[in-house]
Amino acid sequence: MISKSLIKYVQSLHLRKYRQKYNKFIAQGPKIASEIINSGKVELEYIFASEAFIDNNKELLTKHSKTVHEASEKDLERISTNKTPNGVVLVGNMIQNEVKAILNNEWLIFLDRVQDPGNVGTIIRIADWFGITKVILSPECADLYNPKVLQSTMGGFLRVEVINAEFKKVKELNPELKVYSAHLNGKSMYNLNLKPGMLVIGNESKGIQDEIVDASDVLVSIPSKGDAESLNAGVACGILVSNLLQ
Numbered sequence: 001m002i003s004k005s006l007i008k009y010v011q012s013l014h015l016r017k018y019r020q021k022y023n024k025f026i027a028q029g030p031k032i033a034s035e036i037i038n039s040g041k042v043e044l045e046y047i048f049a050s051e052a053f054i055d056n057n058k059e060l061l062t063k064h065s066k067t068v069h070e071a072s073e074k075d076l077e078r079i080s081t082n083k084t085p086n087g088v089v090l091v092g093n094m095i096q097n098e099v100k101a102i103l104n105n106e107w108l109i110f111l112d113r114v115q116d117p118g119n120v121g122t123i124i125r126i127a128d129w130f131g132i133t134k135v136i137l138s139p140e141c142a143d144l145y146n147p148k149v150l151q152s153t154m155g156g157f158l159r160v161e162v163i164n165a166e167f168k169k170v171k172e173l174n175p176e177l178k179v180y181s182a183h184l185n186g187k188s189m190y191n192l193n194l195k196p197g198m199l200v201i202g203n204e205s206k207g208i209q210d211e212i213v214d215a216s217d218v219l220v221s222i223p224s225k226g227d228a229e230s231l232n233a234g235v236a237c238g239i240l241v242s243n244l245l246q
Helices: 004-012 016-022 030-039 051-056 058-064 073-079 117-130 147-153 167-173 210-215 233-244
Strands: 024-028 044-049 068-070 088-093 108-111 134-137 161-164 179-188 198-201 218-221
Touching (some): 004 044, 016 024, 024 030, 024 147, 030 058, 030 088, 044 051, 044 058, 044 073, 073 088, 117 147, 117 233, 179 210
Parallel strands (some): 044 068, 108 134, 179 198, 179 218
Antiparallel strands (some): 024 088
């Protein structure tokens, strides 16, 4: 049985301000739990698991016996943000990545105020698929450690370096970095042959901030053949990355 104080602590991590205060996050479900444990990239504070999960994952949990706490389904439901926690909830330290110099032959993605957790997670997953090793989130983006973001990355946050930084800071450290911003009035992606640089994806409704547009080397668009007003940020990013990285 988990103590009331411990339940309250884990529940507080549902909120961004407490995740930042404690530098901790939660992850839920057997797939992401297994990926996190196997990666060795996250320092784990607690593993709350059902008896069945513990019995079925003895080898996985061998090195973490001190952090494993058997929990009832009722307690797992209390500490999880999901209606069905599926047997395991982890508490771990956030991975700290700092913005730094970027290699000249390296592609990366910058998200400008992308606030939908599903979009942020999907874009990290896209980066993982295409071998892009860095995704930079502006301060106004959905928090990487929002449970919905983590779930949407499908473990990609363990393989992609996710960095929180202002656009200005990235450019100060990388003045020669080419900036390609997704924009409705940009040049068709089919007519471009761009060398590696930073692809900027903007806010779902407001697009990219004017100062970033002004600092862009090329504005890039996906030509429309229908009547839709715009594309989902995650979908647009996937299409652009698939074409620009060819």
